[in-house]
Amino acid sequence: MAFFSVIIPLYNKEAHIQSTLNSILNQTFTDFEIVIINDGSTDRSLEIVQSYSDQRIRLFTTENRGVSATRNLAMRKASGPYFAFIDADDFWYPQHLEKLYDTIIAFDHLSVFSTVQEIETANGVFPARHSNITSALLQEVDLFETSMTRSILAVSSLAIHRNVTETIGFFNETISNGEDTDYFIRIGFHYKIGLYNGITSRYTFVSGSLSNRAFQREHYCDFEQFWEIEKSNPAAKKVIDLNRFSLAIKCKIYGDRANYNQLVQSIDRSNLVFKQRLLLQLPAPVLVLLHRLKNYLEKKNIRLGAF
Template sequence: MAFFSVIIPLYNKQHYIEDTLNSILSQSFSDFEIVIVNDGSTDNSLEKVTAFTDNRIRLFTTENRGVSAARNFAMQQASGSYFAFMDADDFWYPQHLEKLHQTITALDHLSVFTTLLEVERANGIYPANYSNLPGALIQEVDFFETSLSKTILSPYTTAIHKDVFSVIGPFNETISNGEDTEYWIRIGFHYKIGLYNAITARHTYVPGSLSNRRFDMSRFEDFNRFTEPEKSNPAAKKMIDINRFSLALKCKIHNDQANYKRLIRAIDRNNLLPKQRFLLRLPGWALTQLLRFKSYLERKNIRLTAF
């Protein structure tokens, strides 16, 4: 039995999966298996994987059911003590698993662990924008307090003990946008996080991602299920309200007034910055223009965070 089971959902990533697998197979910590679920790919992704001969790779093929179903299936097949999440188009630096193992050893009373991430964009690579990070290299942190800007957990840096899957349950297969954030929030209500406070992974820029799909609120996590537990956890309420804010802007931009109003009724405005409260008051056409301007600035290496 391996220490880590690396969980990879694979769907039409023929241009990326080789680099991803090479980054995993080059890890300094070698006690792992790789569980890949080919989620009905229609390109050459499957052929790219089968070209690898490392016996630590376990490959399964299913009909296309989405990333959550693929992750759930992979976790059900996994034999490792810890599940380390990875996407088929991202990249680990050589000591990623070693640093996770180091953190697990140092904080062995915990069950959920992560490192930090850098994000590749069209115009460069930047450290992810986290909140309230500790000074120590290895530290126990609260998920909600460290996820006000970006979630401290991600599908490229997180490892969980296999028992977490039994407690938290599977990823929600009914949503396809925000499914990972919804899972991390569920974890945050049950577990503290063991953090290795350094970058060990990179989220790769992929043109034509899910963000370019036609907006459909039914595919999004609306956070209603957290209305009760967040009442007794101010940090959770603030983090979830910030996510509601982002989703409310999408609703307004796409003229979904009913869901926009429902979301903002659930938000405590005190949890938002003044510029965020201002954005909520703007009409959809103005938000669209601001998003275009934001994209222009990012191409000039100027990043805005209000959205």
């Protein structure tokens, strides 16, 4: 039995999966298996994975069911005590699993672990920025206190003990947008995080775009499930309100006034900065223009914090 089970959902990533797999196979810590669920890919993704002969790779193919169902299936098929996640277009530096292992040994009373991630954009690579973390290389942190600017947890830098699923369950398969946010918030209410404060992974960022496809609120995280529990945790309330704000803006852009109103009513306005409170008041056409500006600036490595 391997120490880590590396969980990879795979759907139409022929341009990236080879680089991702090579980054895993080049790890300095080698006690792992790789559980890949090919989620009905229609490109060459499956063929590329099948070209590898490493016996640590376990490949399964299903009909297309979405990333949450795919991750859940991989976790159920995994044999290791720890699940290390990576998406099929992300990248690990060679010491990623070694540093996660060191963090697990240092904080053997914890069940959730992470390293720091960097983000690749069209205009370069920059480190993710988080709130309220110290300069210590190894530290025990609270998800909500450290996620006021960006979540301290990211899929491709996360490792959990398999017993976490017994407490909070698996990824919500009804969500197709923000399923990781939903899972991280559930983690935050039950677990502290063992953090290695160094960059060991890279996330490939693709800026959001507005499209003509139908916007369906039910495919996003239901933040109201946290309504009671967040009342006793101000940091959690703030982080969840920031997520409500982002979703409310999307609802207004797509003309979903009912869900916009419901989300806004749940937000404590004191958890928002002035720019965010102002954005909530702007008409949808102005928000569309600002959203396009935001995407353009992100390609230039400039992030608008208010969004």
